[in-house]
Amino acid sequence: NHDIAIVNVMGDFEVNDNGCPDKHDHHYNLTRSCLELKEKYHFTKDGVHLFITSNGELYQAFCDMTTDGGGWTLIASVHENNILGKCTTGDRWSSQQGGNASSPAGDRSWSNFATFGCTEGATSDDLKNPGYYDIKASDISIWHVPNDTPLSSWKDAAILRYHTKTNFLQQYGGNLYQLFHQYPVEYNKGKCPDDNGPLSHITYDFGSDEKIQQLYGPLSHNEFEPGYVQFRVFNNEKAALAMCSGVKYNGCNSEHVCIGGGGYFPEASPRQCGDFTAFDWNGVGTHQSWSASKEVTEAAVLIFYR
Numbered sequence: 674n675h676d677i678a679i680v681n682v683m684g685d686f687e688v689n690d691n692g693c694p695d696k697h698d699h700h701y702n703l704t705r706s707c708l709e710l711k712e713k714y715h716f717t718k719d720g721v722h723l724f725i726t727s728n729g730e731l732y733q734a735f736c737d738m739t740t741d742g743g744g745w746t747l748i749a750s751v752h753e754n755n756i757l758g759k760c761t762t763g764d765r766w767s768s769q770q771g772g773n774a775s776s777p778a779g780d781r782s783w784s785n786f787a788t789f790g791c792t793e794g795a796t797s798d799d800l801k802n803p804g805y806y807d808i809k810a811s812d813i814s815i816w817h818v819p820n821d822t823p824l825s826s827w828k829d830a831a832i833l834r835y836h837t838k839t840n841f842l843q844q845y846g847g848n849l850y851q852l853f854h855q856y857p858v859e860y861n862k863g864k865c866p867d868d869n870g871p872l873s874h875i876t877y878d879f880g881s882d883e884k885i886q887q888l889y890g891p892l893s894h895n896e897f898e899p900g901y902v903q904f905r906v907f908n909n910e911k912a913a914l915a916m917c918s919g920v921k922y923n924g925c926n927s928e929h930v931c932i933g934g935g936g937y938f939p940e941a942s943p944r945q946c947g948d949f950t951a952f953d954w955n956g957v958g959t960h961q962s963w964s965a966s967k968e969v970t971e972a973a974v975l976i977f978y979r
């Protein structure tokens with residue numbers, strides 16, 4: 674099992690030589706991110722900590738303090754609770770209102786201040802904490818973790834882990850909230866591939882280009898290049914998708930690979946609407962034709978900033 678540090682919410686501790694928080698009569702000032710916690714207080718163990726936003730809102734978040742030197746804050750997870758539910762309850766990163774051209778941006782979670790879920794539940798439901806919009810970051814890290822994995826096992830159980838090291842977020846306002854204001858996740862706001870959004874090269878922490886091919890359907894292999902993460906892409910029918918995890922999407926059937934999205938997917942509407950979009954196009958978890966593997970369909974996508 675991965676070694677996890679537990680810290681009480683009063684922040685009443687100091688860090689010992691092993692990077693473990695010790696109970697002590699010292700106090701520390703709350704920080705805005707895991708990176709700040711690492712740099713100011715020299716935390717070196719993964720664990721859940723208390724943070725404060727610039728407006729004074731308190732929230733807890735998981736810190737990955739070990740990958741590539743640590744300092745990664747978990748700010749969101751995209752979880753598919755029912756791949757057969759088409760923009761129904763639980764599709765918070767697309768639409769819970771049904772697929773409909775009259776709500777082209779769906780629930781707007783990528784670009785608003787709504788928060789939901791909780792840290793320990795990140796593999797059992799969607800998560801979005803205030804760090805999503807409050808933290809100013811340079812890079813992202815992504816873990817695909819099997820649904821319902823307990824927090825202490827996330828890192829070991831992940832089927833894919835990677836991070837960017839290009840500082841790409843700095844160019845787009847320092848977080849995804851800002852990025853998606855520049856590149857709205859909204860149906861009919863652009864077309865494929867000319868209006869597809871920013872991308873970054875990735876470095877694998879667990880996984881490979883070959884692993885990416887195993888996760889997504891064989892027909893989609895002709896349409897993407899592994900080794901990247903890309904944001905706000907359109908498909909053939911001008912539906913908007915938020916994030917393509919592990920790939921640069923060159924083709925226009927991105928609905929079988931990319932996740933999150935607006936509130937309307939015209940092709941066979943509402944069959945492509947949902948947090949994991951049309952991963953099930955040729956059956957659930959079949960890895961046939963356009964369908965993604967069972968492995969990736971049943972894993973939550975955890976998003977970290979640093």
Ligand code: 3S6
Pocket residue numbers: 892926940963
């Ligand atoms: C290589 C097969 C393409 O098949 C088409 O793509 C087919 O007509 C559609 O059902 C399908 C979808 O658009 C895939 O996204």
Ligand code: CA
Pocket residue numbers: 751752753754763764765766798799948
């Ligand atoms: Ca969901």
Ligand code: CA
Pocket residue numbers: 908909925926927928940
């Ligand atoms: Ca299509």
